[in-house]
Amino acid sequence: MMANKGIWIFPVVVLVSVFLAACGDSTAAPTFDSSDSELVTGQEIYSNNCSRCHLNDGAGGSGVQLNEGKVLASYPDAADQRAFIVEGNGRMPGFGGSLSDAEIDAVVRYTREVLAE
Numbered sequence: 001m002m003a004n005k006g007i008w009i010f011p012v013v014v015l016v017s018v019f020l021a022a023c024g025d026s027t028a029a030p031t032f033d034s035s036d037s038e039l040v041t042g043q044e045i046y047s048n049n050c051s052r053c054h055l056n057d058g059a060g061g062s063g064v065q066l067n068e069g070k071v072l073a074s075y076p077d078a079a080d081q082r083a084f085i086v087e088g089n090g091r092m093p094g095f096g097g098s099l100s101d102a103e104i105d106a107v108v109r110y111t112r113e114v115l116a117e
């Protein structure tokens with residue numbers, strides 16, 4: 001008598017799920033007229049010194065929101081905003097010791113004329 005040998009194939013189905021991370025378009029740096037070299041410098045200063053707290057687009061993060069007109073509402077006078085960035089306050093470090101006057105001017109312009117929009 002022959003043993004009835006069945007061959008059982010157990011298909012293994014591997015489901016591969018690809019998750020496409022939504023890579024924060026909302027934190028993209030805004031675009032602007034790059035022929036204005038002071039604003040270009042301002043953006044460099046901002047991305048090197050400020051965006052880790054305020055995010056690339058100024059939406060806030062661990063710092064406070066600067067975009068959507070917030071920084072202009074808090075500081076109608078650019079000189080007051082400049083003084084704040086030099087001095088800092090609370091968890092916001094002062095940059096008077098690490099950035100030059102020209103760099104601070106550039107980043108103030110960038111936050112008011114590009115980010116604030």
Ligand code: HEC
Pocket residue numbers: 045046049050051052053054062063064065066070071074075081084085089090091092093095107108111
């Ligand atoms: C370590 C995190 C951190 C970094 C880095 C940082 N900030 Fe801030 N920033 C804050 C916090 C927190 C506040 C709120 C502080 C307060 O008002 O007491 C703030 C407030 C501000 C404000 C005032 C906003 C308002 O409406 O009152 C401005 C303007 C500002 N930051 C600009 C900058 C610029 C420009 C840089 C880079 C040169 C920078 N910040 C870097 C955390 C940061």
